[in-house]
Amino acid sequence: MQTNGLVGQGLWFRYSPRHPWTVRDISLSVGQGEVVGLMAPSGYGKTTLAKLLAGYLSPHRGSVLVEGNPLPRRGYCPVQLIFQNPELTVNPRWRIERILREGQAPTQLDRLGVHPGWLRRYPHELSGGELQRVAIARVLNPATRYLIADEITAMLDANTQAQIWQTVLAYVQQHQLGLLVIGHDAALLKRLCVGGASPKENRILDLTQPTTALVPQF
Amino acid sequence: MLSIRQLGVSFTQYDQGLNQRQLTVITDLDLEVQAGEVVAVVGASGSGKSLLAHAVLGILPDNAQVTGSLRFKGQPLTPARCAQLRGQDIALIPQSVGYLDPLMKVGPQVRRVAQLGGLSKAAAQTAVGRTFNRYDLLPSTQGRYPFQISGGMARRVLVATAVVSQADLVIADEPTPGLHPEIATETLTHLRELADEGRGVMVITHDIEAALQIADRVAVFYAGTTVEIAAAADFPERLRHPYTQALWRSLPQNDFIPVPGHQPSPDQLPTGCLFSDRCPWFTPDCAAERPALRSVRGGLVRCIHAD
Amino acid sequence: MIGLPQTSSAPRWNRRQVTLAAIAVGAVFLLGIVLSSTIIGRTGLDPLLTARNQPPSLAHPFGTDWLGRDMLTRSLYGMSLSVRVGLLAATVSALIGTSLGLAAGTLGGWVDAVITWMIDIFFSLPHLVLLIMIAFAVGGGTQGVIIAVALTHWTSLARIIRAEVLQVNSADYVRLSHKLGRSHLWIARHHMVPHVIPQLLVGLILLFPHAILHEAALSFIGIGLSPHLPAIGIILAESMRHLSTGYWWLGVMPGLLLLLTVQAFDLLGENLRALLNPKTSQG
Numbered sequence: 001m002q003t004n005g006l007v008g009q010g011l012w013f014r015y016s017p018r019h020p021w022t023v024r025d026i027s028l029s030v031g032q033g034e035v036v037g038l039m040a041p042s043g044y045g046k047t048t049l050a051k052l053l054a055g056y057l058s059p060h061r062g063s064v065l066v067e068g069n070p071l072p073r074r075g076y077c078p079v080q081l082i083f084q085n086p087e088l089t090v091n092p093r094w095r096i097e098r099i100l101r102e103g104q105a106p107t108q109l110d111r112l113g114v115h116p117g118w119l120r121r122y123p124h125e126l127s128g129g130e131l132q133r134v135a136i137a138r139v140l141n142p143a144t145r146y147l148i149a150d151e152i153t154a155m156l157d158a159n160t161q162a163q164i165w166q167t168v169l170a171y172v173q174q175h176q177l178g179l180l181v182i183g184h185d186a187a188l189l190k191r192l193c194v195g196g197a198s199p200k201e202n203r204i205l206d207l208t209q210p211t212t213a214l215v216p217q218f
Numbered sequence: 219m220l221s222i223r224q225l226g227v228s229f230t231q232y233d234q235g236l237n238q239r240q241l242t243v244i245t246d247l248d249l250e251v252q253a254g255e256v257v258a259v260v261g262a263s264g265s266g267k268s269l270l271a272h273a274v275l276g277i278l279p280d281n282a283q284v285t286g287s288l289r290f291k292g293q294p295l296t297p298a299r300c301a302q303l304r305g306q307d308i309a310l311i312p313q314s315v316g317y318l319d320p321l322m323k324v325g326p327q328v329r330r331v332a333q334l335g336g337l338s339k340a341a342a343q344t345a346v347g348r349t350f351n352r353y354d355l356l357p358s359t360q361g362r363y364p365f366q367i368s369g370g371m372a373r374r375v376l377v378a379t380a381v382v383s384q385a386d387l388v389i390a391d392e393p394t395p396g397l398h399p400e401i402a403t404e405t406l407t408h409l410r411e412l413a414d415e416g417r418g419v420m421v422i423t424h425d426i427e428a429a430l431q432i433a434d435r436v437a438v439f440y441a442g443t444t445v446e447i448a449a450a451a452d453f454p455e456r457l458r459h460p461y462t463q464a465l466w467r468s469l470p471q472n473d474f475i476p477v478p479g480h481q482p483s484p485d486q487l488p489t490g491c492l493f494s495d496r497c498p499w500f501t502p503d504c505a506a507e508r509p510a511l512r513s514v515r516g517g518l519v520r521c522i523h524a525d
Numbered sequence: 526m527i528g529l530p531q532t533s534s535a536p537r538w539n540r541r542q543v544t545l546a547a548i549a550v551g552a553v554f555l556l557g558i559v560l561s562s563t564i565i566g567r568t569g570l571d572p573l574l575t576a577r578n579q580p581p582s583l584a585h586p587f588g589t590d591w592l593g594r595d596m597l598t599r600s601l602y603g604m605s606l607s608v609r610v611g612l613l614a615a616t617v618s619a620l621i622g623t624s625l626g627l628a629a630g631t632l633g634g635w636v637d638a639v640i641t642w643m644i645d646i647f648f649s650l651p652h653l654v655l656l657i658m659i660a661f662a663v664g665g666g667t668q669g670v671i672i673a674v675a676l677t678h679w680t681s682l683a684r685i686i687r688a689e690v691l692q693v694n695s696a697d698y699v700r701l702s703h704k705l706g707r708s709h710l711w712i713a714r715h716h717m718v719p720h721v722i723p724q725l726l727v728g729l730i731l732l733f734p735h736a737i738l739h740e741a742a743l744s745f746i747g748i749g750l751s752p753h754l755p756a757i758g759i760i761l762a763e764s765m766r767h768l769s770t771g772y773w774w775l776g777v778m779p780g781l782l783l784l785l786t787v788q789a790f791d792l793l794g795e796n797l798r799a800l801l802n803p804k805t806s807q808g
Binding site for chain 2: 043113115127128129130154155156157158159160162163165166175184185186187188190191192
């Protein structure tokens, strides 16, 4: 069994015993310095899977391991999830500077284009693209080892999307993070996961295909 | 059919304490939608795309001020006329089933729209049956609640709603994100068919690729203004405005290279061209005044250097 | 064609100024009521048989009663007493509501189930019946009124606080805060408390008018404050006997004062809520 990387092993999850399984027997792994794409339209449990891997939800069956250990129950989590809608992931009553400092000290403000003028503002005074940069800057720090990006640019225009991804990709490569990109845009995933300059083999998994495609190929 | 000239929308907001400030979110926006054509509205996030739809439907919040001219079939669109037309002559295809009443079965909901459009109950029922049939929705679908239908079916129901309303102008707000590619293509085809039947269709999207599949013309928005209106065939070689070109280059299937910088925020708009601080063609003339929308090679562009 | 009717001429006062002014007016009025009994002195309360049953005039704006007592003085004394009793009862009630709401929202499980069940029980019983029963059971009087009002008015606030806590707890930014390494206590202190306090404040102020009205109602039917005290409910009850004889001012004037006071609290609460809620504070 593989002990390196972020590994989800045989994950099952449903929101209540009355509901059908949202995630059925899914296994996947992301190694350090690896960019893995996960593709499916809405309704295939992508977001649920992302929340399982980042520890927001606990699987009914199966396990999530980071370098062979379960996710820590307290303290800074080495696996960080970036959500599709940044508006929901910031306290609307806090100023941006306080939001940025909630975790570790942010290191990438300049490169992400987080303007110093934003720091004194409130979230509703920034656009979605600006707020998403803030949300990303909050988790780009040495304590983060794996990033799960759940449709993080689906609401943004192509130019902002390219700006954000160029920065995130550069950071991921420089610091050898594992990155799981979740999305439905085939062109974007292809660009991020196959065309990237990462030395390791990159993969795109399609959730609509039979689950065998998701079993990690060791 | 729909003609928008020099539309301006601004909001009054409270700053610190009692000071109010004006946020101008749309300036000098021009757009024209003819019967029988699909006009795609693409552009930067926060460039005012959705606000434009809200202005046409007359559902802007109370603290918004509107200037300029909005005309539908030659007559000005006043709030009273908006209220009268929306749902009948102007229909919105919303982003998701979240906009349907969750406590009402799909069939009666669509039939109600048809009745509001002026059909009798029996005629409305026939129209709903015919439309559902046309979009491959089983008759039993009418008896389902919105949460019981899949994403693809939901799209077809929403399109069906616009069809039975007999509206002449259909506005689709972000019709494709999150959809399976086949369903996205199907939805776009349906929109194209609506235009081919003689309606005007406005598609608001940030997916340029999707827009080009069906649109006759593409309007590109930046910072609340129309920077270019191009024929779909102009993509990608014959584009006029540097922002449109940049947007095209930054697509993941193309170069994936963005232009640096940000869209100016509504309270700090530059006096000159709104794109001047990021533009590769920048000259001091650009900062002097807002360029007017002018005709270049059969399209409209708001740039003094375009030729 | 230019200038859609949505463009209106700028008002002299903007909405936020109007809101703040409303809050100031409400607060000054209520403060005036509470302090009035100490300011105007007791002279008006003494019987003056030469000036009995006088209709409202400049000397006696509220008229005088059958013993020649000044009705303005009596009404203000009564209102002041009622407001103080109401304040006490509403504060106790708000404390009960907040603690139960917080407990239900944060602890969840069977605690939540029990508290929600209690709330439902209280909601399903007619309010006034419950008030009368409790006031009667604890022996009536001032103490009975305070206990009865305090025990019956916490439910809606508890429900609001519970919903707020549940909402904040399930918010993505709170769950993210855990993942950023923050403890439960830190999150309660920095995310939860600032969110709940405005709700508590507004809820408390909107509780006052209820408490005052119900205090007056209990006194009116004779199981509230002692008949010797010039409470507003007592004054209204007394006036009933004289209404049919044409002494309308005995009931109408104190009634108006009660109405104004209750409205002032409402004005204060609603405007405070509009100001504190980020969704409406831009309107």
